[in-house]
Amino acid sequence: MNKENTLNVRRLVGAIFLALGAFFGFVEAQSVSSVAMFGIVRDYQGFLYWFSAWGVGLAIWYFVTLKTPPNKKAERIVKIIFFIIIGLNVLFAFASGISNAGGFGIGLMIAYSIGCPWGKQGYKKHPYPVSKEKEAAED
Known part of the structure; x- marks a missing residue:
């Protein structure tokens, strides 16, 4: 089997969860738009839009890279930025x-964790592609 052309199922599942979460976040944010003029409802709507936008962006990235080998540097950078920004927003929401927006942010973090590489x-x-320098050193 050609590893270059196989589907990364874990990434697909993470992308589907992120896309569904983002869709339902946008729907929830729109459902409160008629009462979101002031105060806590407006903040709730803002958090939902923010988390949903991140979910859409990451889902698109996962869908685009389903059949490509993961890039170690890009994965780490996105992982660090994502968890810091979303984590701080979850803390601020709580x-x-x-708490509903904070829970949605935690769900987004779980959906992202399903699809990202951890080893x-x-x-x-x-696996991450082995660089040509490492292959030459091992030979």
Whole structure:
């Protein structure tokens, strides 16, 4: 089997969860738009839009890279930025008393965690590509 052309199922599942979460986040944000003029409802809507936008962006990235080998540097950069920004927004949502938006952010973090590589070598069936310098050193 050609590893270059196989589908990364874990990434596909993560992308589907992110896309569904983003869709339902946008729907929820629009459902409160008639009462979101002031205060906590407006903040709730803002958090939902923010989390949903991140979900859409990451889902698109996952869908585009389903059949390509993961890029170690890009994966780490996105992982660090994502968890710092979303984590701080979740903490701010909980501190503001908007636990529903905080819970949505945690769900987004879980959906992203399903699809991203966690090991040193990447995914089990789709490892990070070995650089030519390392191959030459091993030979």
